[in-house]
Amino acid sequence: MRNDFTNKAVVITGGTKGIGLATGLEFARQGAHVYLTHRWGSAEEGPILAKFEEIGARAPTIVEADVSQDEDTLALLELIKKDHEMVEVFVSNVCVVQPANGIDSYNKRSLLRSLDYSAWPFIAYLQHMKAVFGRLPRYAVGVSSDGADNYFAHYEYVALSKTVMETLCRYAAYNLRDEDIRLNIVRSRNALTDAVLEIFGQDYVDFMGKYGGERYFMQPEEIAKPILALCSGMLDAMNGQILQIDKGMAFADTLSQKLENREELGL
Amino acid sequence: MIQDYKNKSVLVTGGTKGLGLAIGRAFAAEGAHVTLTNRWGSADEDAIRADFAKLGAPEPRIMEADASFDDDTVALLEEIKKTHDSLDVFVSNVSFAQVNKEGLDGLSRKYLHRSLEYSAWPMVGYLKKIKEVFGRYPRYTLGTSCDGPETYYPGYDYVAVAKAVMETYCRYLGKHIWEAEGGTVNILRSRPVSTDSLRSTFGEDYEPFLRKWHGEDYFIDLEQVGDAALAICSGLMDAMNGQVVLLDKGVAFQDNLMRLFEQREKYGLEP
Numbered sequence: 001m002r003n004d005f006t007n008k009a010v011v012i013t014g015g016t017k018g019i020g021l022a023t024g025l026e027f028a029r030q031g032a033h034v035y036l037t038h039r040w041g042s043a044e045e046g047p048i049l050a051k052f053e054e055i056g057a058r059a060p061t062i063v064e065a066d067v068s069q070d071e072d073t074l075a076l077l078e079l080i081k082k083d084h085e086m087v088e089v090f091v092s093n094v095c096v097v098q099p100a101n102g103i104d105s106y107n108k109r110s111l112l113r114s115l116d117y118s119a120w121p122f123i124a125y126l127q128h129m130k131a132v133f134g135r136l137p138r139y140a141v142g143v144s145s146d147g148a149d150n151y152f153a154h155y156e157y158v159a160l161s162k163t164v165m166e167t168l169c170r171y172a173a174y175n176l177r178d179e180d181i182r183l184n185i186v187r188s189r190n191a192l193t194d195a196v197l198e199i200f201g202q203d204y205v206d207f208m209g210k211y212g213g214e215r216y217f218m219q220p221e222e223i224a225k226p227i228l229a230l231c232s233g234m235l236d237a238m239n240g241q242i243l244q245i246d247k248g249m250a251f252a253d254t255l256s257q258k259l260e261n262r263e264e265l266g267l
Numbered sequence: 268m269i270q271d272y273k274n275k276s277v278l279v280t281g282g283t284k285g286l287g288l289a290i291g292r293a294f295a296a297e298g299a300h301v302t303l304t305n306r307w308g309s310a311d312e313d314a315i316r317a318d319f320a321k322l323g324a325p326e327p328r329i330m331e332a333d334a335s336f337d338d339d340t341v342a343l344l345e346e347i348k349k350t351h352d353s354l355d356v357f358v359s360n361v362s363f364a365q366v367n368k369e370g371l372d373g374l375s376r377k378y379l380h381r382s383l384e385y386s387a388w389p390m391v392g393y394l395k396k397i398k399e400v401f402g403r404y405p406r407y408t409l410g411t412s413c414d415g416p417e418t419y420y421p422g423y424d425y426v427a428v429a430k431a432v433m434e435t436y437c438r439y440l441g442k443h444i445w446e447a448e449g450g451t452v453n454i455l456r457s458r459p460v461s462t463d464s465l466r467s468t469f470g471e472d473y474e475p476f477l478r479k480w481h482g483e484d485y486f487i488d489l490e491q492v493g494d495a496a497l498a499i500c501s502g503l504m505d506a507m508n509g510q511v512v513l514l515d516k517g518v519a520f521q522d523n524l525m526r527l528f529e530q531r532e533k534y535g536l537e538p
Contacts, residue, residue, distance in 0.1 A: 002494070170517070170520050173517040173520070174517060174520060174521045174526075177484070177516075177517065177521075188506075215445070218506060222505070222506035223506070225269075225502075225503040225504065225505070225506075226503060226504045226506070226507060228503055229498050229501060229503035229504050232498060232501075232503070233494070234494040234495060234497055234498035234501065235494070235495050235498050235514075236491065236494070237457075237487050237488070237491035237492075237494075237495065237514050237515070237516050238495065238512070238513075238514050238515075238516075239515075239516045239517035240517030240520050241512065241513055241517075243507065243510070243512055244507075244510050245504070245506050245507050245510075246506070246508075247445060247506050247507075247508045248438070248441040248442050248445055248451075248508035248509030248510075251438050251441070251442065251509050252442045252509075
């Protein structure tokens with residue numbers, strides 16, 4: 001680590017579960033003051049605080065904030081401003097989308113709502129941070145997945161939102177080239193989180209475990225650590241990039257590979 | 268940093284200059300015992316040793332080894348084995364390819380083969396020998412590349428082709444080595460770095476021209492490449508495998524005529 005995160009403010013949207021929470025723990029371990037947002041009133045603070053205590057880290061501030069509502073974002077930033085002059089790291093992690101079910105289910109409203117929750121906040125938060133603190137964070141990381149390049153069932157609106165966020169990231173990296181900020185995306189796939197269980201169900205998890213092996217699923221920590229690495233100071237020359245973190249799985253997840261292992265898999 | 272590199276062994280081919288040396292320095296600063304290879308006898312060994320000593324780093328082992336000769340590779344690995352039971356990090360950095368100044372007529376099969384032998388195959392050749400000598404692959408294999416396979420650089424045909432081959436090998440090796448032993452293979456692509464090799468490839472005018480029409484940020488600092496290589500092997504990115512990552516400050520995305528159009532006043536370019 002080149003950067004010292006002691007008492008630095010780190011904002012993670014959708015930070016009370018899965019990848020967001022794992023990311024919060026990584027930064028907290030480095031001494032950061034982590035702000036975790038959530039929306040659906042589903043966050044039970046007790047177990048989250050216990051996880052931070054377990055690693056001897058500073059307790060996070062857990063804030064209810066709907067990423068699609070500007071007034072929620074502003075209230076969050078004003079709260080941070082009481083203790084910090086700026087936000088050091090912003091991790092845009094929230095993803096709330098409509099499931100899709102064939103072409104007939106496609107509609108413009110689902111598209112726009114998905115983008116409002118899962119793509120636009122990457123930019124909206126940066127704009128508000130600039131307004132409230134007079135400067136941008138030093139690092140912005142968007143959490144994405146490779147749905148735009150690989151088929152996942154009913155995954156249209158996630159894929160669409162993520163590809164919009166990724167493109168916004170590349171352009172923002174250009175537009176902010178003279179400012180002290182780096183913007184990058186960490187793309188993963190199949191993190192074993194509550195969100196995946198909700199979207200795809202237990203059958204999916206069992207099936208993939210059987211035919212994809214252990215490597216098929218990513219643990220949230222395996223995605224959180226590269227996010228920390230992007231903000232560590234060691235990768236400061238990386239900007240506007242999309243990093244795929246998947247143990248090489250996307251490359252190898254083909255029927256040809258199953259053919260190679262057909263006996264072992266009983267296919 | 269999660270990994271502790273004290274006394275760990277790190278091998279960097281083409282490690283006595285430019286990118287390779289910068290990567291070697293980054294690991295050495297973490298306490299690693301770094302072996303740097305060179306071929307053309309041009310290394311100023313005393314200067315390198317003095318530089319490492321100033322860093323407070325262990326003295327590097329500097330060895331002449333032609334990356335295209337298996338005999339040289341084995342001799343080198345046997346030497347490392349005298350002090351280390353395993354090779355923890357292998358950085359495949361050597362690149363030596365013909366510059367093509369004659370367009371289509373300049374392309375020949377002979378030069379293609381030579382470029383591949385020096386700039387693509389050594390990543391595979393070394394890994395095979397490392398497995399033979401140490402009984403296992405390195406935990407981290409990192410190839411250095413550039414965005415030549417996707418972006419035009421003058422005369423860069425052979426380099427780009429060799430890098431594209433190395434990158435494709437990386438994806439396959441990543442799968443095989445992960446499944447065999449849990450090690451990772453990745454590629455760090457960097458945009459131009461101001462090195463001797465840059466000047467010998469593109470000529471003396473290249474760097475001033477780009478600084479004039481793009482600015483200082485067109486070039487990546489050597490230390491930044493060293494840091495990024497270290498980050499990939501830091502333990503923080505262990506779930507990254509078979510990937511090609513670009514270190515370029517976002518410049519490749521914007522290096523086009525549209526950017527010059529947008530900034531035409533600043534550069535005094537008439538429509």
